[in-house]
Amino acid sequence: LRPNRYAKLPPGPPGLPLLGNIFQLPSNFMYLRLHEWSKQYGPIFSFNVGGQSVVVLNSAKTAGDVLDRLSAHSSNRPAWIKLNQFLSRGKNVVGLQQGETWRRLRKAIHEVLNIRNVNGFRSMQEEEATIMIRGLLAYPNVKLVKHFHRASASIVWRALYGGVPLDLNGRDPTERVEELSAYIFRSALPGKSLMDMFPPFRHLYANSKWLRRYLDEWHLESTDIFEGVYHGAKDASALGVPCVSNNLSRLPEEYGISETARAWTSGVLFSAGQDTTATSLRFFVLAMLLHPEVMRQAQAELDAVVGDRMPTFDGKDRLPYISAIVKEVARWRPAAPAGVPHAAADDFEYDGYVIPRGTWILDNIWSQTRDPALYDDPEEFRPSRFLDSEGRIKPGAPDSHDDWLGFGHGRRICPGRDLATNSLFIAFASLLWAFEFRSREGELAPHDVGLVDNFITVQPAPFEADLVPRFTDLGIRLDHAGTHSV
Numbered sequence: 197l198r199p200n201r202y203a204k205l206p207p208g209p210p211g212l213p214l215l216g217n218i219f220q221l222p223s224n225f226m227y228l229r230l231h232e233w234s235k236q237y238g239p240i241f242s243f244n245v246g247g248q249s250v251v252v253l254n255s256a257k258t259a260g261d262v263l264d265r266l267s268a269h270s271s272n273r274p275a276w277i278k279l280n281q282f283l284s285r286g287k288n289v290v291g292l293q294q295g296e297t298w299r300r301l302r303k304a305i306h307e308v309l310n311i312r313n314v315n316g317f318r319s320m321q322e323e324e325a326t327i328m329i330r331g332l333l334a335y336p337n338v339k340l341v342k343h344f345h346r347a348s349a350s351i352v353w354r355a356l357y358g359g360v361p362l363d364l365n366g367r368d369p370t371e372r373v374e375e376l377s378a379y380i381f382r383s384a385l386p387g388k389s390l391m392d393m394f395p396p397f398r399h400l401y402a403n404s405k406w407l408r409r410y411l412d413e414w415h416l417e418s419t420d421i422f423e424g425v426y427h428g429a430k431d432a433s434a435l436g437v438p439c440v441s442n443n444l445s446r447l448p449e450e451y452g453i454s455e456t457a458r459a460w461t462s463g464v465l466f467s468a469g470q471d472t473t474a475t476s477l478r479f480f481v482l483a484m485l486l487h488p489e490v491m492r493q494a495q496a497e498l499d500a501v502v503g504d505r506m507p508t509f510d511g512k513d514r515l516p517y518i519s520a521i522v523k524e525v526a527r528w529r530p531a532a533p534a535g536v537p538h539a540a541a542d543d544f545e546y547d548g549y550v551i552p553r554g555t556w557i558l559d560n561i562w563s564q565t566r567d568p569a570l571y572d573d574p575e576e577f578r579p580s581r582f583l584d585s586e587g588r589i590k591p592g593a594p595d596s597h598d599d600w601l602g603f604g605h606g607r608r609i610c611p612g613r614d615l616a617t618n619s620l621f622i623a624f625a626s627l628l629w630a631f632e633f634r635s636r637e638g639e640l641a642p643h644d645v646g647l648v649d650n651f652i653t654v655q656p657a658p659f660e661a662d663l664v665p666r667f668t669d670l671g672i673r674l675d676h677a678g679t680h681s682v
C-alpha cells in the first residue's frame with residue numbers, strides 16, 4: 197500500500213513505529229480485542245499492522261454508512277497475497293478483487309441462491325432435517341457435532357452439486373475440504389500472513405519451490421477435489437431447481453471464466469457455507485441448554501401449530517417464535533464475529549475522515565450485534581426481542597438489515613444467507629419438535645463450554661447433550677414425514 201499523505205484515518209489504539217499494533221492483536225479471538233477497543237474508541241476506529249491500515253466499523257450505523265451506502269468504495273477485498281496469489285491463484289470468489297469476473301460469478305451464484313429461488317430447495321432441506329432427527333435417534337452415541345456437520349454439509353453440497361444426501365456413517369467427501377479451508381481462513385485476517393505484511397517474503401516464496409511447497413500442494417489438492425466434484429455434479433432438476441454448479445457451467449464461454457475457476461467457485465461456496473451453518477446449529481443447542489424456558493416456549497408454539505406432525509416450511513408464518521430464535525442465535529453468537537475483511541477500492545471520505553485505497557475495513561459484527569442502540573441487554577439470549585405485542589416478527593431497526601447483521605454488508609453481503617436461514621429454521625423447528633435437550637451428566641455445564649477459533653468462524657468446542665425424544669413413537673412419526681434413511 198502506497199503511503200497516502202491525504203489519509204485522515206479515525207483515531208484508535210496507539211502502536212509502535214513501523215510495526216503498529218501487531219503485538220496488541222491476540223493470536224486468537226481477534227473480535228474480542230476489537231470489541232474492547234470499540235468501547236474505548238467508539239463506533240469507528242483504526243489500527244495498523246506492519247504499515248497496513250485497518251478501519252473497524254462497530255455500530256450498525258457506521259457499517260450501514262460505510263459498507264452499504266458507500267459500497268461503491270468499500271466492497272473490494274484486501275490484496276491478500278498469500279490467499280489470492282499463492283493458495284487460490286486468482287480463483288477464489290471470496291478473495292477476488294471487485295471487477296468483471298467477480299461480478300459475473302456473483303450474478304451466477306445469485307441466480308440460484310436468491311430469496312425466491314432458494315425456496316426450490318425447501319423440500320430437500322425438510323428431508324435433511326428428517327434425516328438428522330432419524331440419525332440422532334438411531335445413533336445417540338455418534339457425537340452431536342457429527343450429526344450437525346452431516347446435515348449442514350449435505351444441504352450445502354446438494355444445493356451446489358445436486359445428488360443424494362451425505363451419509364452419516366459413510367466416507368465423508370467434505371472433511372478434507374474443511375481441513376483445507378481452515379488453512380486459508382487464517383491468512384484472511386490482519387497480521388496472520390508474513391508475506392502480506394512484509395513484501396520481501398513474497399519474493400522469497402515466489403522464487404523458492406522449496407519454501408512454497410506446502411502452498412503449491414494445497415493449491416493442487418484443492419483444485420483436484422473441486423474439479424472432481426464439479427464435473428460429477430448431478431442436475432438437481434429433481435429438486436425443481438438447478439444447482440449452483442449447473443448454473444456456473446452455463447456461463448457463456450466469452451466471459452473467459454475457465455472450467456477450473458467455475459469448479460473453484462462451487463468449492464469455495466461449500467467451505468463458506470458448511471462451517472457457518474454447522475456453527476449456528478451448535479450455538480443453538482447451547483442456547484437451549486442455557487435457556488430451557490425458551491425451549492419450552494418454542495415447543496408450546498410447535499405443539500399448537502404442528503402438533504404431532506413434523507414441522508415443514510408450510511407452517512413457517514405460524515411459527516414466529518422459532519423464526520425469532522433463528523434471528524437471536526445469529527445475533528447472540530454470530531458465526532463469523534469479525535465478518536470477512538473488505539478493502540477500500542479508492543480513496544474516499546466518511547464523516548470527515550479520508551480512507552485511502554487499500555485500507556482494510558473490518559465489519560465488526562460482534563460489536564454491531566451488541567449495539568445498545570439496537571439491542572437492549574445484548575448479552576441476554578432473548579428471542580422475544582424480535583416480536584411485537586401480538587407475537588409477530590417486528591420490522592428490524594434502521595441499519596439492522598432486518599436483524600440479520602451476521603451476514604455482512606454491501607456488495608459482498610453473504611450470497612448464501614437465504615439458503616442458510618431456511619436451513620436453520622427447519623433444523624431448529626425439527627429438533628425442538630422432536631427432542632427435549634438436557635445437559636448430560638458428567639459433561640461440561642453449558643456455560644463452561646469453550647470456544648474454537650477457526651479464524652473467520654468461531655464455534656463452541658464440541659460438547660454433548662442428551663436429546664430425549666418428546667414422543668414415544670417418534671420413529672413412526674418420522675416415517676409419516678417421508679422414507680429417509682440415515
Ligand code: HEM
Pocket residue numbers: 289290291302352464465466468469470472473476530531532535536537538559602603604605606607608609610611612613615616
Ligand atoms: C449461518 C450461515 C452463514 C453465515 C453466518 C455467513 C456469514 C457470512 C459473512 C459474514 C460473510 C462476509 C460478507 C461481507 O464480506 O460483508 C459471508 C460471505 C460469503 N458467504 Fe456466507 N454465511 C453463511 C452461509 C453461507 C452459505 C450457506 C453460503 C453458500 C452456499 C455462503 C457463501 C458465502 C460467500 C461465497 C461469501 C463471499 C461473498 C463475496 O465475497 O462476494 N455463506 N458469509
